[in-house]
Amino acid sequence: MNNFNVSVWYNATYKNDTGFSSTALLRVPRSVNLVSNAYLQSLLGPGTRMFLDFVKEMPKPATRLSFNIAALLSGQFFTYVILLLFPVVLTTLVYEKQQRLRIMMKMHGLGDGPYWTISYAYFLAISIIYMIVFVLFGSFIGLKFFTTNDYSIQFVFYFIYINLQISMAFLVAPIFANILTARAVGYLLVFSTGLLGGFLFEFFIEDTSFPRVWIIVMELYPGFSLYRGLYEFREYSFLGDFMGTHGMQWEDLGDSRNGMKEVLIIMFVEWLVVLPIAFYVDQAVSSGSGMKRSPLFFLRSLLRKSSSVARTHSLEKQGSKVSVEMEKADVVQERERVEHLLTEPSSSISIICDNLRKIYPGRDGNPSKLAVKGLSLAVPRGECFGMLGPNGAGKTSFISMMIGLIEPSSGAAYVEGSDICSQMHEIYTSMGVCPQHEYVSALIQVKCVHELQMHMDLSFLLFFFFSLKFSLLWETLTGREHLIFYGRLKNLKGSALMQAVEESLRSVNLYHGGVADKLAGKYSGGMKRRLSVAISLIGDPKVVYMDEPSTGLDPASRNNLWNVVTQAKQGRAIILTTHSMEEAEVLCDRIGIFVDGNMQCIGGPKQLKGRYGGSFVLTMTTSAEHELEVETMVRSLSQNAQKIYHISGTQKFEIPKQEIRISDVFKAIEKLKKRFTVQAWGLADTTLEDVFIKVAREAQSSDVLS
Numbered sequence: 001m002n003n004f005n006v007s008v009w010y011n012a013t014y015k016n017d018t019g020f021s022s023t024a025l026l027r028v029p030r031s032v033n034l035v036s037n038a039y040l041q042s043l044l045g046p047g048t049r050m051f052l053d054f055v056k057e058m059p060k061p062a063t064r065l066s067f068n069i070a071a072l073l074s075g076q077f078f079t080y081v082i083l084l085l086f087p088v089v090l091t092t093l094v095y096e097k098q099q100r101l102r103i104m105m106k107m108h109g110l111g112d113g114p115y116w117t118i119s120y121a122y123f124l125a126i127s128i129i130y131m132i133v134f135v136l137f138g139s140f141i142g143l144k145f146f147t148t149n150d151y152s153i154q155f156v157f158y159f160i161y162i163n164l165q166i167s168m169a170f171l172v173a174p175i176f177a178n179i180l181t182a183r184a185v186g187y188l189l190v191f192s193t194g195l196l197g198g199f200l201f202e203f204f205i206e207d208t209s210f211p212r213v214w215i216i217v218m219e220l221y222p223g224f225s226l227y228r229g230l231y232e233f234r235e236y237s238f239l240g241d242f243m244g245t246h247g248m249q250w251e252d253l254g255d256s257r258n259g260m261k262e263v264l265i266i267m268f269v270e271w272l273v274v275l276p277i278a279f280y281v282d283q284a285v286s287s288g289s290g291m292k293r294s295p296l297f298f299l300r301s302l303l304r305k306s307s308s309v310a311r312t313h314s315l316e317k318q319g320s321k322v323s324v325e326m327e328k329a330d331v332v333q334e335r336e337r338v339e340h341l342l343t344e345p346s347s348s349i350s351i352i353c354d355n356l357r358k359i360y361p362g363r364d365g366n367p368s369k370l371a372v373k374g375l376s377l378a379v380p381r382g383e384c385f386g387m388l389g390p391n392g393a394g395k396t397s398f399i400s401m402m403i404g405l406i407e408p409s410s411g412a413a414y415v416e417g418s419d420i421c422s423q424m425h426e427i428y429t430s431m432g433v434c435p436q437h438e439y440v441s442a443l444i445q446v447k448c449v450h451e452l453q454m455h456m457d458l459s460f461l462l463f464f465f466f467s468l469k470f471s472l473l474w475e476t477l478t479g480r481e482h483l484i485f486y487g488r489l490k491n492l493k494g495s496a497l498m499q500a501v502e503e504s505l506r507s508v509n510l511y512h513g514g515v516a517d518k519l520a521g522k523y524s525g526g527m528k529r530r531l532s533v534a535i536s537l538i539g540d541p542k543v544v545y546m547d548e549p550s551t552g553l554d555p556a557s558r559n560n561l562w563n564v565v566t567q568a569k570q571g572r573a574i575i576l577t578t579h580s581m582e583e584a585e586v587l588c589d590r591i592g593i594f595v596d597g598n599m600q601c602i603g604g605p606k607q608l609k610g611r612y613g614g615s616f617v618l619t620m621t622t623s624a625e626h627e628l629e630v631e632t633m634v635r636s637l638s639q640n641a642q643k644i645y646h647i648s649g650t651q652k653f654e655i656p657k658q659e660i661r662i663s664d665v666f667k668a669i670e671k672l673k674k675r676f677t678v679q680a681w682g683l684a685d686t687t688l689e690d691v692f693i694k695v696a697r698e699a700q701s702s703d704v705l706s
């Protein structure tokens with residue numbers, strides 16, 4: 001009779017009724033604290049005729065520790081070591097979502113399949129390397145845990161587990177919106193699993209009276225499957241070490257007391273189930289891949305036939321709700337045009353927005369914000385539409401909805417006939433984006449994904465490890481390489497790809513002097529901008545969005561870029577936001593001035609200047625004592641002239657165009673010059689900037705009044 005509180009092995013000699021005797025090691029769970037011959041005999045095989053002769057050695061828990069260090073480490077500690085990969089995978093996935101890297105990749109033509117393939121392959125490769133190092137290191141320092149158990153069983157166990165772990169990370173990643181929460185939850189799971197495994201689950205495993213079915217239920221949690229597998233390795237290594245033989249072998253999987261077989265089956269089945277569910281959840285809930293898809297997205301092709309009918313219906317409804325409060329004639333006209341196009345579609349129109357609205361919900365006590373208040377717009381192929389507006393007008397919100405970064409609150413928009421709310425995946429294949437900032441990691445990831453698609457070989461995988469996730473090395477790609485990869489993503493191949501790349505490089509002036517083969521990291525800011533524009537245009541996208549494309553360029557590069565955009569207009573619709581009136585005037589066929597979420601006016605630059613800029617600006621500088629004479633002269637030319645600026649002798653007047661002739665102004669100034677010195681003067685027509693300021697000011701003042 002013995003009292004003990006650790007799992008122990010008895011070295012017992014027994015014999016059967018034919019007189020044969022042998023020695024056996026018997027494992028007794030620590031939960032059994034009364035050990036007798038009868039008990040030990042029951043372990044050998046209840047109902048048989050074997051019986052114990054005598055117990056040769058009684059358990060000595062302390063000696064067990066000195067025999068096998070791995071026995072100490074292999075429970076909680078090894079569980080922690082392996083589980084630590086989970087928060088790493090999880091936080092990487094959430095980071096890509098938080099930083100919108102994935103959506104940026106999608107915009108450049110990366111499909112969900114390749115994204116999943118490469119991400120999965122990356123995490124798997126990292127995990128395999130980690131596990132190989134883990135096993136090799138353990139073996140190298142001589143831990144029996146590794147050296148006694150069959151390496152092929154260890155490989156199968158770890159391989160299935162890391163696959164399940166990666167799938168679980170993909171499954172739960174959509175729950176998290178930010179990396180800090182994901183990291184905290186990930187590490188919490190690691191530590192709680194280790195603790196519960198060591199202080200609760202192991203107790204149940206060893207308690208032979210505990211129902212096996214509940215053990216299996218607990219093993220459905222992957223952390224406990226891992227713990228159970230490691231526990232069995234530990235027990236077998238200890239046995240092998242003690243007996244001077246070996247640890248777990250394949251034939252030991254047939255032992256009913258060995259839980260390895262059941263955890264291998266559980267983990268394998270779970271992996272096969274969790275992976276497709278994770279993919280489904282990713283698509284339906286959205287994990288940074290843009291807007292949510294319908295929960296029945298996989299039936300979409302069946303439902304598509306009815307969508308055009310539904311579309312007309314929904315649009316009819318929306319159209320009837322349109323509010324035309326205080327809208328200018330040109331904006332109303334555009335809205336009517338859109339409504340007409342929706343009922344009678346035209347193949348020449350690339351982009352249609354119908355009463356698109358974006359409301360940001362109120363947070364932290366702030367009220368909700370209506371950022372886009374019912375925008376209606378139709379952009380035909382071959383047109384460059386410029387969006388101008390002061391800061392906070394809602395331009396970015398509009399573009400973000402169009403490129404799938406945020407969901408519209410109401411209204412609808414169609415790009416090449418595809419709905420931005422439900423068919424963004426199709427739209428991405430015909431869309432190019434030149435963002436304001438370079439999305440460095442996205443560039444690299446797209447490159448690597450494409451390489452995987454194209455080559456799927458070891459050299460790529462090695463490259464992938466060292467350049468993809470360690471994003472500082474993104475600079476190791478040349479401009480030409482970027483274009484090749486983006487071109488491939490847009491399905492260009494062979495000579496067509498090479499030709500498109502050459503043309504692209506020439507068009508953005510990155511061809512000569514070996515610039516194309518210089519590392520992008522050595523490019524100036526302007527060169528990177530030009531490369532971004534080239535990337536947005538490669539692969540002949542039907543719709544291109546450009547966010548302040550010439551920001552930071554020197555005048556020569558800017559002119560060059562303008563030529564590129566002007567040529568790129570052929571056969572595609574471009575929507576461009578800019579704060580440069582000059583750029584808008586040079587590039588845009590039509591301009592919309594957007595203020596406080598509303599389109600205030602739409603038209604060609606000349607039209608707008610004609611409509612809003614009905615005056616000349618006369619500027620004159622004289623000595624201070626002649627200011628009054630200057631003002632009298634201006635009033636004699638036009639009663640309605642207005643002084644808009646005055647400082648120490650320099651005055652500016654706005655004179656209605658219809659009230660004066662330019663020759664009269666010249667004559668009047670010549671007369672003045674005979675009486676006193678006119679230091680400087682000038683007469684300027686209205687610029688787009690004047691129009692912009694006027695429209696913005698009017699809109700803001702009418703907002704204040706209302």
Ligand SMILES: Nc1ncnc2c1ncn2[C@@H]1O[C@H](COP(=O)(O)OP(=O)(O)OP(=O)(O)O)[C@@H](O)[C@H]1O
Pocket residue numbers: 360361369370371389390391392393394395396397398
């Ligand atoms: N995520 C958000 N939550 C709440 N309000 C937002 C959010 N994003 C933008 N806004 C608000 O919506 C309005 C429009 O913002 P938006 O960024 O679209 O303007 P913008 O015209 O692009 O400005 P800028 O030229 O400065 O980029 C602003 O008042 C802004 O504060």
